[in-house]
Each structure stands twice: as C-alpha cells, then as structure tokens.
Amino acid sequence: MTTTRFAPSPTGWLHIGNLRAALMNYAIARQNGGTFILRIDDTDQERSKEEYVDGIKDSLTWLGFDWDRIERQSERLDRYLAAKEKLIEMGRLYECFETPTELDLKRKKQLNMGKPPVYDRAALNLSEDEKNRLREERGGSHWRFKLDWERIEWEDGILGPISIDAASVSDPVLIKDSGQILYTLASVVDDTEFGITDVVRGSDHVTNTATQIQIIQALGGAVPRFAHHSLLTGPDGEKLSKRLGNLALRDLREQGIEPMAITSLMARLGSSDPVELRGDLSEVVAGFDVSKFGAAPTKFDPADLEPLTARVNAAKPFATVAGDVAALGVPDTVAEQFWSVVRENITYLSDMAPWWDVFTGKAQADVAEEDAEFVATALSMLGEPPYTAETWGSWTGAVKEATGRKGKGLFMPLRKAVTGQARGPEMADVMALMQVKPAV
Structure with missing residues (x-):
C-alpha cells in the first residue's frame, strides 16, 4: 500500500516552501488510496515549540488536509538508539571527536590542495586509549555513518536517473556531541518502520537521500521511491529563504488569501501543466502528476495568489x-x-x-x-x-x-x-x- 509522510520541524511557522512537499506527498497517498502520515520532527528539543506543532496542524487543516495518523520523533528516541547500537555492532557507525573549528580547518586545507572537502575518517585510526583521553578532554563525541565507497543510484520521480559517488561525500553525522539524534538517522528509522513507499522533498536533499539509501539498506529496510522537487525562488530569481517570514501560511491566511488559491497554485507551479483554480482539495489531488514537474528553480510571486483569491471569493x-x-x-x-x-x-x-x-x-x-x-x-x-x-x-x-x-x-x-x-x-x-x- 502506498504510504507517504510530511515531516515538518516545529521550529517555526509552516511556510509556503514547506507546502510543496506536504501537497505532493498528500496527493500521492490520496490518489492511490494509501496512508498519509503527519510526522513531527521534534528531536531538536531546544528549538521545537508546541505552539509551532499546533500551528502546523492548524495551517494544514485550514488548507483542507487530513492525515491518517500523527507521529512525533520525540516519542521514538528508543527506536533511534536501538538503530544506533545496531549500526555500531555492524561497524557502520563510528565515534568522532573533532570540534567544529578543527573540521573547518580540515575543509579549508583540502580546498587549498584542490581536493573535495570530504571528512578524512581520521577517527577510525584512533586507539581505545586515544578515544578515552579525548572523551575526558572534550566531554562528548559525535557519531558518523561509514559509507560504502560505491555509486549510489536511483530513479528520481522528478529529476530522473541519479548517480552519486559515495566517496565524494563526507560520512554523515547521525548523532551530535550533545546526544541529539539528527534527521538523517531518525528519518531513516521512521521511513523504514512506518513502511514509507514514496518520499517527495526538496532538491536540497539529493545528497542526503544518497546517504540515507545506504543507511536504509544497512538497517534492512526497503528503499522508498524518491522524488525531489525544485526549490522556490522569488519572482526575480532571488532566494526565497530570506522572505519566508512573510510567507508563513498563517500570515497569508490573516491577509485574506484563500486556501484553494494556495493549493491550486502550488499543485501546478513548476510543472508543465497550467495553473487551474480548483473547487476543493480533492480536485487538486485528482489533477496532480508528480512526473510533470521540472528540476529548474521555480519562481514564486505571492502576488499571483491575489487574482486566484479574487476568483474564489467571487464564486x-x-x-x-x-x-x-x-x-x-x-x-x-x-x-x-x-x-x-x-x-x-x-x-x-x-x-x-x-x-x-x-x-x-x-x-x-x-x-x-x-x-x-x-x-x-x-x-x-x-x-x-x-x-x-x-x-x-x-x-x-x-x-x-x-x-x-x-x-x-x-x-x-x-x-x-x-x-x-x-x-x-x-x-x-x-x-x-x-x-x-x-x-x-
């Protein structure tokens, strides 16, 4: 059965950029009579706030979304720790002690030598005595997943065939010095245990997807079908990230923008199909086709929501x-x-x-x-x-x-x-x- 998820972090208000992933994953699940999971990625306890969790739910409900179940990563820490131990036993997770400053110096040295700034796996050469000394001196350590240095390939639902040489990528940090489980591990454990079949997310996750595929395989999970949508830019091609404070869904709602104006636009923006105003979310889902989206950055102008809102209100x-x-x-x-x-x-x-x-x-x-x-x-x-x-x-x-x-x-x-x-x-x-x- 098709199972998808939308996985926002409750560290801020849900914004228009988040919505693309939510809408695409929701549409795939509903088109196939499958399950749509709302997963709250709240492992960052310092930045996560309950008011943002409520805001995520309120914004999605306002837009017409429903979900079959909700999961919270903060309630699944035992599952992530179990995966940690399994990876350690397999020799795929290793302890590191470099400080951010030391890592930055390593990267700069590699760049100056014309080499890619990839972690050198120096921690693998440490003896137990050296590790004990570093633990005492630094009071903490982080853990990296040891990648198999081979090509990682998949057929992306939007980008087409993807092939990444794992040797060109740093072994990803899965657990911070503080003990915080990072997204890369938590998401893999969840996707595996929840039976996620399809994942649509931003193209900034492509490299992350490559490393996660190896982690999934190491843990014995089934690799989902991945698709990476283009990132939104401003109307003049500028980075949208600087303007997202003005594009929170709750702010658009307060402004008077209509839900169907938003979902109708976002369901087609960046695709080969023209934008068509729909009557409800089920119509948006019925007309959605992830394969029609392109890889090029997608220009988004908030002003485009106004004529659509006018048409919704007039009707x-x-x-x-x-x-x-x-x-x-x-x-x-x-x-x-x-x-x-x-x-x-x-x-x-x-x-x-x-x-x-x-x-x-x-x-x-x-x-x-x-x-x-x-x-x-x-x-x-x-x-x-x-x-x-x-x-x-x-x-x-x-x-x-x-x-x-x-x-x-x-x-x-x-x-x-x-x-x-x-x-x-x-x-x-x-x-x-x-x-x-x-x-x-």
Whole structure:
C-alpha cells in the first residue's frame, strides 16, 4: 500500500516552501488510496515549540488536509538508539571527536590542495586509549555513518536517473556531541518502520537521500521511491529563504488569501501543466502528476495568489459570506443584493468594507478641479434616496440634457463623485444600494 509522510520541524511557522512537499506527498497517498502520515520532527528539543506543532496542524487543516495518523520523533528516541547500537555492532557507525573549528580547518586545507572537502575518517585510526583521553578532554563525541565507497543510484520521480559517488561525500553525522539524534538517522528509522513507499522533498536533499539509501539498506529496510522537487525562488530569481517570514501560511491566511488559491497554485507551479483554480482539495489531488514537474528553480510571486483569491471569493454563494456582510452593518434587506454587486470587485473579503462606505456616504469623492462645477450642478439634479436601478440612467440623461456633456466626460466624473473610484460595479447597481445622497 502506498504510504507517504510530511515531516515538518516545529521550529517555526509552516511556510509556503514547506507546502510543496506536504501537497505532493498528500496527493500521492490520496490518489492511490494509501496512508498519509503527519510526522513531527521534534528531536531538536531546544528549538521545537508546541505552539509551532499546533500551528502546523492548524495551517494544514485550514488548507483542507487530513492525515491518517500523527507521529512525533520525540516519542521514538528508543527506536533511534536501538538503530544506533545496531549500526555500531555492524561497524557502520563510528565515534568522532573533532570540534567544529578543527573540521573547518580540515575543509579549508583540502580546498587549498584542490581536493573535495570530504571528512578524512581520521577517527577510525584512533586507539581505545586515544578515544578515552579525548572523551575526558572534550566531554562528548559525535557519531558518523561509514559509507560504502560505491555509486549510489536511483530513479528520481522528478529529476530522473541519479548517480552519486559515495566517496565524494563526507560520512554523515547521525548523532551530535550533545546526544541529539539528527534527521538523517531518525528519518531513516521512521521511513523504514512506518513502511514509507514514496518520499517527495526538496532538491536540497539529493545528497542526503544518497546517504540515507545506504543507511536504509544497512538497517534492512526497503528503499522508498524518491522524488525531489525544485526549490522556490522569488519572482526575480532571488532566494526565497530570506522572505519566508512573510510567507508563513498563517500570515497569508490573516491577509485574506484563500486556501484553494494556495493549493491550486502550488499543485501546478513548476510543472508543465497550467495553473487551474480548483473547487476543493480533492480536485487538486485528482489533477496532480508528480512526473510533470521540472528540476529548474521555480519562481514564486505571492502576488499571483491575489487574482486566484479574487476568483474564489467571487464564486462564493451569499450564505457563506452572510456573517461577514452582517458584520459591516449591512441591513438584512439589502445584504444579499450588496454581495451580488461587490463580489466581482473585491480581492479579499475585507475589501467589502470600503464598498459599504461608498453606499453609506463615508467614502471620499474623487473630483478633479475642472469637474467641480459640473459635478455640483449634477448633484443638485439628483433627488434623495431611495434610488433604483433606473436612477443612474435617468439622472445622467437629465444631466446630459442640461450640461451638454456626454460619453466619458459625463459618466467618469459622476462615477468618481459617487464612488471615489474610476472603476467598479455597474453604476445602476451602485445607485440602487446608495443609502444616502452623494455629497462632495
């Protein structure tokens, strides 16, 4: 059975970059009637916070995701320690004592000599007496997985055939000096024991995947199908990482971006298929195809979420926004009429408020100096409300007759005088909702 997972670390708010992996893994599981696991990678106890765990769940639920079960790495430390002991017994995990400064000096020396900055396995040559002395002197040690120096190959679901020479990669650290189990080991143990069949993650994990394949094989697990999606950049190709603080899903939600705008865009961004606005997450899943995604960095512009959000909101029936309309103080007698008039002229639901200001005479008129006299004359010819859909036509007809103005010179100054804007709903509909006579 197909089993996938999304594995965020609760060290910050879930952001748009995380969502690509979540959506792709979710889609693969749901398309195949499989299992989708939400795995909280919280082995870093210093940085992990419960509020971020809650935030991850809230953001995913808001987007329409569900999960078949949730796992927390902090509750599985015994399984990781068992794997540690097994790897030590196999001679595949060895103790190291270099400090970060010493490792940095080694890397610089190798680079100066024109060699790749790969760990030299010096710790393997230490005697037991030397190890005991270093333990006493330094008070801690870290553990590295001993790679078999051979080519590691797999057929990537997005990148195609991948082949990495393990000799060109440093033996990965699996356990820190502090005793913290690192992602590379914990993830392998989880993927093996949970029966994960498919893993989609960012292309920055490609080398990590190579080393994890060997660890999986050493522990006797089945290697999942891997696919590595491209990384997001800003609209001008700049690194998105510097802007992720503004792209947390909870911030986009607060801004008024609609969930289906986000998932519809992210399900196609970077693929060969055009972006199509979907009605719900099941439609997004049905149209998803991981093989259509490319390897090139994918440009993401948050502004692209706005027109999609506008379309989502415009399609909403009145019943779903009745509460938002009522909160503006719109009387029940015109509430549904108000929504039908403004729905095509907003991006966010919060954009309804300025329109109600127009209808209640609180909006600022926009009248050019050269049109001031004309507008004053026109308004003197307009009676008091209530108005109807016929008011605009009869009023502008009378003004045209009296002033000789016509076309844009007639209609645009009056539109700006009534609404304060150069565009918007049909003026016949606007006039029918005016609660007070426009004033300049």
